[in-house]
Amino acid sequence: MKSPSKHPTIQSDRALLFFPRSVDAEWDEGWSQPIGGEDSVLVSNVTQSSAAYWSSMVEEFDAIYTGEKRSRLSVFLDHWLRKDIYDRISETVQVIQAMGDNQTVLDVGTGTGRLCLPLGERGHRTVGIDFSRSMLEKAKDLTRKAGIAHLCDFVGGDIVQAIPNELKQYRHFDVITILGVLDYISDPLPLLRKLLLFRPRKIIASFPRRGTLRCYLRQLRYKVQGLDCPLYFYNPKQLSTYGDQLQCRHTNRKTMGQLHFCVFEF
Numbered sequence: 001m002k003s004p005s006k007h008p009t010i011q012s013d014r015a016l017l018f019f020p021r022s023v024d025a026e027w028d029e030g031w032s033q034p035i036g037g038e039d040s041v042l043v044s045n046v047t048q049s050s051a052a053y054w055s056s057m058v059e060e061f062d063a064i065y066t067g068e069k070r071s072r073l074s075v076f077l078d079h080w081l082r083k084d085i086y087d088r089i090s091e092t093v094q095v096i097q098a099m100g101d102n103q104t105v106l107d108v109g110t111g112t113g114r115l116c117l118p119l120g121e122r123g124h125r126t127v128g129i130d131f132s133r134s135m136l137e138k139a140k141d142l143t144r145k146a147g148i149a150h151l152c153d154f155v156g157g158d159i160v161q162a163i164p165n166e167l168k169q170y171r172h173f174d175v176i177t178i179l180g181v182l183d184y185i186s187d188p189l190p191l192l193r194k195l196l197l198f199r200p201r202k203i204i205a206s207f208p209r210r211g212t213l214r215c216y217l218r219q220l221r222y223k224v225q226g227l228d229c230p231l232y233f234y235n236p237k238q239l240s241t242y243g244d245q246l247q248c249r250h251t252n253r254k255t256m257g258q259l260h261f262c263v264f265e266f
């Protein structure tokens with residue numbers, strides 16, 4: 001899938017120089033302390049989870065959607081405690097549907113491609129990027145079985161580190177989605193800025209809420225289970241700061257269970 005560009009060509013990362021950088025000085029480190037995650041990766045000043053961690057989690061993560069090989073109790077708990085994972089997908093689909101037919105979507109941290117499925121069924125075209133090869137293999141398999149492979153493309157790479165050349169070729173996406181990814185990145189702003197290179201009309205992102213009971217329980221669970229993955233939480237003020245720094249027209253945030261569901265409009 002190579003979509004015709006409606007926007008001027010972006011030649012290189014040099015374009016990044018034009019984006020504002022002042023937030024770094026204002027950054028409140030207290031908002032973003034990692035817990036655990038000895039294997040976490042430091043990219044410039046950004047700490048994040050590792051591809052190896054996610055590759056070890058493919059079946060377990062995808063089972064949240066399917067309930068496969070999970071006990072009845074786990075399925076019950078998923079539908080109760082992780083309802084926001086399903087809700088963020090359906091809300092994202094609704095937002096994109098409202099933007100019109102045949103939208104082009106970049107799904108950052110696509111995982112097993114669970115967002116690509118409902119988007120493809122509605123005729124939208126999605127490019128999923130992920131740094132876990134095993135996640136992408138599963139995503140390709142699922143989209144092929146669903147008969148929407150022609151509407152999906154998958155690119156491997158660490159988008160925090162750099163935008164892969166294969167992805168740059170697309171030049172423009174109508175909308176960029178980042179669901180369940182910023183939980184594991186210490187500073188989302190450099191990534192969000194980079195994504196503006198694609199001139200999206202909207203960036204839809206989920207951020208786990210700071211200060212809730214479940215936030216502390218999740219931190220505890222990661223420690224007890226020894227999960228080798230850093231974890232970050234956000235408050236509404238941070239999200240409006242991101243909106244300002246990205247020079248959004250509107251930043252629409254709503255609370256969705258344990259998440260902030262955020263639509264940055266340009």
Ligand SMILES: C[S@@+](CC[C@H](N)C(=O)[O-])C[C@H]1O[C@@H](n2cnc3c(N)ncnc32)[C@H](O)[C@@H]1O
Nearest residue numbers: 054109110111130131132135158159160179180
């Ligand atoms: C919790 S899963 C979410 C998957 C999917 N977005 C969903 O909501 O079902 C997080 C995914 O982000 C990917 N990821 C995390 N950091 C990444 C990075 N820097 N570059 C590319 N993929 C990344 C992981 O490999 C993993 O597949």
